[in-house]
Amino acid sequence: MEVVRRRLVSPGSSLRWSHTTIFTPRPYSTVASPQTLYSVSDDQKLFRILESCKLSPDFRTAVSVHGKIIKHGYGTCPLLLSMLTKVYVACEKPNLARQLLSDVCFLNCDVVSANLLIDSFMKAGEIDVAKKVFSALPARDVVTWNSTIGGCVKNGFFLEAIGMFKEMLRTKFEPDGFTFSSVITACSRLGALNHGKWVHGLMIEKKIKLNYILSSALVDMYSRCGRIETAKSIFDAAQRTNNVSIWNAMINGLAMHGLAVDAISMFKAMEGDNVSPDAVTFIGLLTACSHCGFVEQGRKYFNLMKNDYSIQPQLEHYGAMVDLFARAGLLEEAYAMINKMPMEPDVVIWRTLLSACRTLKNPELGEEVVAKIKHLGSGDYVLLSNTYCSTKKWDNAETVRWSMHKKGVRKSTGKSWVELHGDIHHFRAGDRSHPETEAIHKLLEALIHRTKMEGYVSSPDLVLMDISEEEKEENLNYHSEKLALAFGILKSSPGTEIPISKNLRTCVDCHCWMKIVSKVLHRVITVRDRIRFHRFERGSCTCGDYW
Template structure:
């Protein structure tokens, strides 16, 4: 029996799929070994920790329910599995069942330190202060609140619930906190945005390990204190892979795209093998910066390093190609995925097609996703609603919105309501958009009213714009973009007194509009241009080339600058100069100067492209026989032979 037990346990260690677990389980059931506590516990453990599929966790739970006398280890394993799943609430049900059984006669299973630690993790993942504090009381009754493992998890739970003071009390009451407990408290300080306490605590720590420094770096990065994180990194002598990963991901999240790539290269030069985390981090930097060349280089590295077997890395690669404007390569990556496509894979591809204006393909892919048995989630529906919005498909969009609840039981969130307002607004159905907002079952947020205000800006509806602005004055009075939008509406219809009033109020309150910038990648380097006059360095090349382009466009291209929204009290020549210096024009000029004629110019812009720049790109693409791809903050515009993929509907 011992030999058979050992053989079965070894087989379980080799299992990486639910199918293989079921095959071994069937064999064990035939020979009567599946009820052996050691083997049953190993089966549950393998399903809960070694196999990521949610079906494996469900299978383990069903098997658990068939056991006559499950022990504490089995309970703890399932509680742990659910605490890290999409259904952490199930951990509470299992814990309560374990707690009730502990009062029975005989030798029933009882909650131990692991039981409390795992169920507290579930409370932390749900940010449930009520459940967490009740569990704290239960731990006290069982005499386990002072246990090092439980106390450390309590600190993390209170931090996730935003209760820094409660976390600090637990820490202060710990008789002998170890380095893990100190690190948990340090994390809690950062989690609750208490940077000064975090610094002070770090200085007080009697012992530090690499995790202590990594917690500091991560905390500063999440707080946007990039230079503080860099300072901690530079102070370290020996840096592990987690340290490098934290820096790369932090740079990407804070839009330090060049630094993310540079640190990734430095890590490779140091001989440190990249991990899933570092690759996803650097790919996300390429995606957000629109760095297509770097994405292709990383694709080659991923293939050589055998990371294509990792579904998360492949999804990141798919997302990067989609956001860099190469939807063909994104589709190639997607098509080479077969049985391991998950909801993220499908959603990324649908979103990429939608951003590029290939709406029919996006809708077809959504149907294929449903037929494949992969259930769309809330983000998938945002992507498909977005696709309908940018193609003016009102009826289809409304159908998908209804399908969320009626077919999949998903309650629409504020993002989905925002998509519907955008759907009506872009199509010029402003009355329907306002009616939809007024009848929403949840309170409209500033984002909803801002979406409506943006639609009013596109279609010049001053009356409704003023109403939306009144709501925004209450919800988010200090947002400069709202006033800029309203100012532009007044300018287009010639209400210059109102324009002046808004701009004077912004000046009085020292509010500044978000500066427009555009980025282009040339020879593996990203060049960033801002709107306005800045004659220095590489920008001088862009200005000189742009001057040449503008002269050619006026002479033979039929280009007339769109200056309606520029202040009325300056000369026409100055108005034209103002719109001529938009950052995307400078980026395209730089691309024409530096790139080979056969190459497509890819530009990434942080704001919505204006009408004048849109017309400029169309004419340049025709006169210079060049393809231009511009990604603004909401979609791609692919300019070729004098036309745009958006068909002037954006």
């Protein structure tokens, strides 16, 4: 093996690279033979080799080809540089890809190559680099916009995707079905109903023909934005014969809203229409059963999936069954389900059981579960500590808290957001950064005082701190969904519904408080947390206090 350090310079080009490269030949089973590689004399052969390197990532070969590109005078070829950049991304060498990027942009690479480049960076999670390519392009087409908007959505940058869509409209580009599908998904994930309705209206205005992809996206969006009846109407109007994805969107939407009876009825109608369910269908069914405590029905559909449809349960199906048993208080069955899984349980499944240990005050099993989690996160520590607190084992809770402090683990911050008048306002637990903080806190304090007069009692046991009861209560008072609700009340007309989304599962204290607020103010409040939808109205919640 020979290690050679070379300075690769292309005359007349800005490309300047230093490499430490291993040139010792080795078998190239999936790329090319050494003889082919070192006899390359034209750009087409180099491009084909790079394509192979991308499909079966081979960093050594890519570096060797890079040298050949410069040696043969192709250092200013946008097509080759674009492909080489994508190869470096595929080889998990983003720094090298970034270094090449400035040369690609400087050379004004063609729009087709740029689109492929944007797509490659988005798939690799290099959002900033992909946006840099987008910004540097002198010319774009609809694929450029779709690659950028879709990439933002896939990487969780939903607000950026919506902003990019608005910019697309301002530049007079006509969005197509792919564009709308991505933007609808962004609105869905944000729970941004007004934005979603606006996008849907644009689709109608521009006479975009609904296909199963767009219909499914709309059903999912309205479900996630709290408009399950609208989702049903779109489902009913859709051309859904033999298309399982639309059925899945509807069943999962019903499950999210805790409408297990409706989800089961939808499944029966699906069978009646001779539409074959798939693995996603059963995830929705099992989730619906879990949210409503339908234990026997959950068992039935888990077995039906295997025996009647020959669908082998995946991790998500086992996770749904563990959740079903855990919520129903059947901790031993939940634990047994985990132990008989044919695959390694992931951390989500263990946390599901740990959460149930807290709810059912079973610290002994909680300790066993924590021992199974390989890399403890802040949520795991909090769940275990709260489990100890629920059984008054304060010393154990303090030990867990000290362990968190010693390892530098911080408690996950609750985040909530509310969409009002076309804008999305974000809040964190204890947040005082909002421009109208003083008014929000003043209104929240008045609300808490009023709800106490109606029987609200805080739940200080939930607070992981060795502090006074008054301080614990104050900590609970400023949870993110309470701040979001106070802002929503401050900025909306009496009687209007207030929609809130949250990144974590809503806590017992906030759930109890929201019910009372809905009663005293005669308001409908919807909260979409990490698990499901809660619709608070007249002092009760659609979850029936089972979530």
